Amino acid sequence: MHPGGSPVTGRAGKYRNIFLVWLVWPLITLGIYHLVWYYKVNRESRDLDRRIEVDPVVSVLAVTLGALLIVPPFVSVYKTGARIARMQQSAGMQPTCSPLIGLLLTFALSLHSLYYQHELNQIWERYGYPAEGQEVPLAG
Template identity: 70%
Template sequence: MSGNAGKIRNIFLVGLIWPLITLGIYHLVWYYKVNREARDFDQRIDVDPVLAVLAITIGWVVIVPPFVSVYNTGQRIGRMQQSAGMQPTCNPWIGVILLIFVGLYPLYYQHELNQIWTHYRNPVEGEQVPLAV
């Protein structure tokens, strides 16, 4: 079984610089791409990236959906780490706490994703990589 590799991104650009320059638009693009990468990496991970983005945008009206979506994204990253044959180190509760206190969960999640792609020796985005499980 194999999946598509994602993109290694600079965590500071993802979490601080690009969102500031684009007035937050980059964050939504990044969130979509991360959830799409999870789906493309392991077909057993069930996620609709559009719904994930809607949950963190208009979901704020109901208050709960953004927290659930960020938590679920953290779980998906942990499952990706398992599929890569790694010990899962991504803790979705850290993502939720970072969302609540400082909104910097993208730095943490991108760091965890970068570990997966480093495990595969920095493949080109979209390259097929073998899954361990």
């Protein structure tokens, strides 16, 4: 509850098919979809809980231009997993998203996107599959 007594709310993200996110759309769009998805996932973390600080543009830059420095994409993927775990907590769930597993899955056919979307879908399932942008209550 806010000091005024009103419940804390955030905005829901989008429930997505994990196989379309991981394989189909990136193949069809020659990888562009993955960047759009990565931007949206990071934006959704901020939109769900304003206490989660992230600039989705910086996240995308880290996995694109940051690759020139080698380390930034891996830091970004790890931090995105941590944000998803935080989103699960905000939704009143036990966090099951492991940033380390997500990071390791980047080396296995980029399976981190499939894993992270699966973890995000659990949040939207908990809320009863709300429409993207719909207000949802947050836990503490």
